[in-house]
Amino acid sequence: MMGKKLMAVLFGLLMLAMPLTVGQVSAASETTVILVSDNAADKAIAEYLANLTGAVLVTTTWGTYDPNVTAEILSYAPDQVIIIGGPEAVVEQYVTDLEDYNITVYRWFGSNRYETDLAVIGNASKLFGIKFNATVVVAGNDSLAIQTALRLALQNGAMILYVNQSTNVSRIMEKFQVKEMVMVQSKASEKVMEKVARELRTCNCNAKEVQANVTAEQVETIMEQVRERFMAIEEIANLTNSTQLREQVREMLQLMEQVNQSLQKGNVSEAYLLALKLQVKTEFTLKEARMELHMAMEKNGKLALEMELEKIEAQLKILEKAGVNVSSVQVILNKVSEAIKAGNYSVARVLLKDAKKALHELYMANRELMRENSCTCHDHGKSGRH
Known part of the structure; x- marks a missing residue:
């Protein structure tokens, strides 16, 4: 229910809304590494960019510092590193590490995943001369729908645009024209995408809709990421002996058990929603854990x-x-x-x-x-x- 009027619009919006980038990257460098957190939204656009440019993609757990990540980046002897995401997602320690080796570092980000998306697409368009043939729209907090959107974007030379309940689609359509658009959703993002569809209908615009069906295997993939984050939190809780972190660990264990129970009962959609809740909770807790670790290191x-x-x-x-x-x-x-x-x-x-x-x-x-x-x-x- 969204037709063939949509790409120049959103591309124009991206260029207008693009945050300033730090410095000017040289596209002629021999080796570029893209560093991104395991946040589903940031990682998808990083994977997209790596696929288009041949850059090396390295992922770090959201909000944590892992010395092995710096070591891996150094193993490529890069000329430059592009960090996708803000310092809460990809911590500043990586920048310090890399600049110590005279490696040029650029950080492309906005105040949230939606603005980061715009920053990456805008900067990548300038740096690599990437041109897009279509737009894939997806809710920025729907991890599995984002993966479907990524596949469609790569297949069709499209850019990925993240939306939420606050996205003003009508205002976009008043100012720009679009050639082609695809909306991707799962049951977790139906309300957001219904709002997008309603706004498009007010301006007589249509787009193709794609339903991303959630499977137990996909939920388990998300839970693997959650467990990695959980282990990082648990390790910091043990290092710092933080009562507050230990309480968070207990709460997360309960949620993880609820996911397992839902999967065992065949309630895959319920398990997926709980897994998304855990993704958000682990990010908030990792931020807290980083502060606890910083204080512990100052004292110890x-x-x-x-x-x-x-x-x-x-x-x-x-x-x-x-x-x-x-x-x-x-x-x-x-x-x-x-x-x-x-x-x-x-x-x-x-x-x-x-x-x-x-x-x-x-x-x-x-x-x-x-x-x-x-x-x-x-x-x-x-x-x-x-």
């Missing part, structure tokens, strides 16, 4: 040193895997570990600085070797982490 010098050591060790392993002789840095790290165990934290801090400097020098001297190794070990254009 040993914890902060151990985490910094873990980061450098992860990066060192990447160089070693590429065939670089890392023994000189490893000697320093062994001394760091001994100093931490002995409680000589001031000595450990000095040694960590020495190790970090030596590691950076090794990386810069062997950057081309790293890149050659990444070409044989990785498949560019696909996600290194899922």
Whole structure:
């Protein structure tokens, strides 16, 4: 019930609403990595961009810092990294890590997933010269419908536009024209898409509708992501001994059990709605967990040193895997570990600085070797982490 009048409209809107990007990216660089969180909306547009451009896609758990993610990015020896999503989704520590290695970093984002979508499409259009043949519209909080929208967008050279109850479709239609549009929905987003359809009817516009049917397997895929987030929260709760986080863990366990029960009873739609609720809850809790961890590290010098050591060790392993002789840095790290165990934290801090400097020098001297190794070990254009 939405016909063939719709693409120039939304593309024009994207260009008008596009937030400013940080700097100007060079499209001529040999290697580009896209870093994104596992948020369904952000990740879908990152996957779309990686498929179109051949960039390497790396995913991190929403709102958390994982030293292995930085190490993976370094393994590609990229010229530039494009971060999709704001600092709550992809934490600023990644920017610091990468800039320490003189890697150019750009962050494309808005105040929410809807504005981030616009920012990515607008910036990608400018940088890579991407032109779109159609528009796929989907609710920004319907994870499975988003996956269907992604497939349709890739098949048809379309852009993905996220909508919610606040999206003013009538205003869009008053100002622009559209060539082709597809609406994707599941039972979880019927109300949002009904509103979109109503507004389109007021301006005599139609579009093709696609129903995304939820399966038990798809719900289980979402729950795998939820469990990864849950383990990150549980780990921080144990590290910080936070009563509040432990309570959140208990609540999430109860919700996870409800999902399992719904699946066992064959109530797949109910299980899906609960899984979406868990996605939102884990994001709020991860934000809280990050603050708890930050406070714990400020109070506990040993914890902060151990985490910094873990980061450098992860990066060192990447160089070693590429065939670089890392023994000189490893000697320093062994001394760091001994100093931490002995409680000589001031000595450990000095040694960590020495190790970090030596590691950076090794990386810069062997950057081309790293890149050659990444070409044989990785498949560019696909996600290194899922």
